[in-house]
Amino acid sequence: MATQKKVALVTGGAKGIGLGIAERLQRDGFALALVDMNGAQLEAAAAGLRDGPVIAITADVTQRDAVFAAVDRAEAELGGFDVMINNAGIAQVQPIAEITEAELDQVHEVNVKGVVWGIQAAAAKFKARGHGGSIISAASIAAHDGYAMLGAYCASKFAVRALTQVAAKEFAADGITVNAYCPGIVGTDMWTEIDARFAELTGAAKGATYDAFVKSIALGRSETPEDVAGLVSFLAGPDSAYMTGQCVIIDGGMVYR
Numbered sequence: 001m002a003t004q005k006k007v008a009l010v011t012g013g014a015k016g017i018g019l020g021i022a023e024r025l026q027r028d029g030f031a032l033a034l035v036d037m038n039g040a041q042l043e044a045a046a047a048g049l050r051d052g053p054v055i056a057i058t059a060d061v062t063q064r065d066a067v068f069a070a071v072d073r074a075e076a077e078l079g080g081f082d083v084m085i086n087n088a089g090i091a092q093v094q095p096i097a098e099i100t101e102a103e104l105d106q107v108h109e110v111n112v113k114g115v116v117w118g119i120q121a122a123a124a125k126f127k128a129r130g131h132g133g134s135i136i137s138a139a140s141i142a143a144h145d146g147y148a149m150l151g152a153y154c155a156s157k158f159a160v161r162a163l164t165q166v167a168a169k170e171f172a173a174d175g176i177t178v179n180a181y182c183p184g185i186v187g188t189d190m191w192t193e194i195d196a197r198f199a200e201l202t203g204a205a206k207g208a209t210y211d212a213f214v215k216s217i218a219l220g221r222s223e224t225p226e227d228v229a230g231l232v233s234f235l236a237g238p239d240s241a242y243m244t245g246q247c248v249i250i251d252g253g254m255v256y257r
């Protein structure tokens with residue numbers, strides 16, 4: 001009889017870091033639920049993950065009910081629930097003097113509320129199933145240092161760090177670990193957008209802001225989704241069982257804590 005695979009849900013799994021994490025967790029032997037608000041891209045991503053059960057769930061992580069429903073569907077269709085990856089996030093480049101209420105809300109809706117709903121839904125499901133589990137969220141080096149022009153984004157990622165510590169303490173007795181990964185400069189669409197917005201605001205040439213950040217990396221190259229996925233694989237696996245409340249920097253050498 002085939003053994004039941006462990007089940008992981010990855011939000012923002014249609015592309016970028018989330019897709020890199022999904023690819024790695026599939027190689028690690030997980031059955032996967034990919035969640036994203038971009039349905040077309042999500043279906044294509046899921047179709048490319050050929051080695052195991054994968055379901056695609058189109059949902060917006062800002063909607064609490066949708067996140068809870070996604071976790072329910074993952075359990076019902078994949079036969080369990082073990083790991084929650086709160087990866088979906090958005091960036092925003094705006095000088096702090098000009099950030100509007102709507103802009104502040106938009107970033108916090110996704111990066112903070114989305115993570116809170118993910119923590120709640122996963123912890124409730126682990127408890128209902130009577131076992132522990134791992135909750136892993138996307139923070140950033142911007143959860144450890146403030147970066148000019150990224151005020152709302154940095155505030156949202158500092159919040160993820162706080163939530164990770166709080167949830168780790170509140171759920172430890174239930175056998176649930178809660179950690180976060182803190183990448184540096186990853187060459188995804190998010191950074192293409194950040195670079196373009198810096199160019200618009202500062203007059204820098206296209207690509208110049210990205211190149212300047214990459215130049216400051218000790219290991220001398222930008223980060224890939226696979227670099228991030230290696231850390232997430234560890235956080236999702238048994239070797240991190242004694243680790244909780246940590247926001248681990250993986251940035252090639254930019255921020256030292």
Ligand SMILES: NC(=O)C1=CN([C@@H]2O[C@H](COP(=O)(O)OP(=O)(O)OC[C@H]3O[C@@H](n4cnc5c(N)ncnc54)[C@H](O)[C@@H]3O)[C@@H](O)[C@H]2O)C=CC1
Pocket residue numbers: 011012013014015016017018035036037038059060061062087088089090091110114138139140141182183184185186187188189190191
């Ligand atoms: N790219 C980078 O350099 C870094 C990224 N991060 C964080 O890693 C995570 C992933 O980033 P990337 O892959 O670079 O971003 P990306 O922009 O390439 O991909 C993000 C994915 O999340 C999805 N998404 C956005 N809002 C959503 C919502 N409300 N509901 C459901 N899905 C939603 C998008 O549709 C997209 O598929 C984010 O939380 C980001 O803040 C952290 C540090 C560095």
Ligand SMILES: CC(=O)C(C)=O
Pocket residue numbers: 091139140141142183184185186190
């Ligand atoms: C997008 C992001 O988190 C940084 C620090 O670049």
